[in-house]
Amino acid sequence: MTPPTVAVVGGGQLARMMAGPATALGLHLRVLAEAPDGSAAQAVADAPVGAAGDVDAVLSLVDGADVLTFEHEHIPAEVLDAVVARGVPVHPGPDALLHAQDKTVMRRRLTDLGVPCPRWAPVGDLEELDRFRLTVGGRAVVKTARGGYDGKGVRVVGDGPVPGDVVAWCAAAADGTGPALLAEELVPFTRELAVLVARAPSGRSVVWPVVESVQRDGVCAEVVAPAPGLDPATAAQAEHVARRIADGLGVTGVLAVELFEVPDADGGAPRVLVNELAMRPHNSGHWTIDGSVTSQFEQHLRAVLDLPLGDVAPVARWTVMANVLGSTLADLTGALRAVLDADPGAKVHLYGKEVRPGRKLGHVNVSGEDLEDVRGRARAAAALLRGEPTHDGGAR
Secondary structure (H helix, E strand, C coil), rough: CCCEEEEEEEECHHHHCHHHHHHHHHHHHEEEEEECCCCHHHCCCCCCCCCCCCHHHHHHHHHCCCCEEEEECCCCHHHHHHHHHHHCCECHHHHHHHHHCCHHHHHHHHHHHCCCCCCCCHHHCHHHHHHHHHCCCCCCCEEEEECCCCCCEEEECCCCCCCCHHHHHHHEEEEEHCCEEEEECCCCCCCCCCCCCCEEECCCCCEEEEEEEEECCEEEEEEECCCCCCCCHHHHHHHHHHHHHHHHHHCEEEEEEEEEEEECCCCCCCCEEEEEEECCHHHCCCCCCHHCCCHHHHHHHHCCCCCCCCCCEECCCEEEEEEEECCCCCCCHHHHHHHHHHHCCEEEEECCCCCCCCCCEEEEEEEEEEEHHHHHHHHHHHHHCCCCCCCCCCCC
């Protein structure tokens, strides 16, 4: 028998982390990598080099493949249309993926579905932005409709003058030389949450526990699973919202829904508002590799191949994921001995990337029964990988 072949556009750490589950399931993974030494290319034998926008490269990638999926959303529609015309299934499909590519399209559709969102409006120039700010109390978040991630393409506009870069964005949007923009109210949230749902083509879905996501400079730094102290009614609402979006958009694979938790005006359970979507494995789900019966990466492969979905139950009371964002070390593997000696229970995942300030270089998962212990251990292990001094002033 010839094993099923899953083609993946994108050669970063998300594709790299699909390699282990693919091997375990006996699948053939083929990855379109941006460079021969990219993160995924180091772990996947079949990793041709090409660009996501190159139709010929992507069509070559799917030759003989059973399905095409991706680890990022930055794939032109004409490329996906060419794959569909070739007769290769694309999961999630182009119509669904558009909602993760274009924030204005996403907001319109979520509004139609009755999904709770911040107040928002498309803005074509500075005057429209000013009018929107007046309707939401003077402060807003301005976003580029396409291309933004990890805090890029997002600016907060306060009560005072509009920052110069946002003025430039508005001018470029108005004359068509820059991306379209939308504005959202600045939500007074209590904390950020995330919920992952995996959906098969049949419509069956499973939802992992809702997690708390801690952001630093617009980038996820830490995830706590499950979210501590989350009201059961709020958790149920978050799970309902995730399923509603997955079904409403026809998503196949893993869908990450990033949420704001906001106080209820009438004193009831906190509510959630949808912030962002990602139609692929996501940073907020890295805890599932070691903290869940079925990881998001295995589940994504199961879903896009229409295999039965796996159990998403946690394997411990708590799991904390700590990201390694930048390092003073030239090679993070040099810190492995210190990390593993200090905490044999810490699960280290390195991405094989060149060190740059603030770059996602890896993450650490720690599971256990005491939250503060688990959180402290995850943070300590990540700090060692960043080359930060230990409590005794030395560096390990």
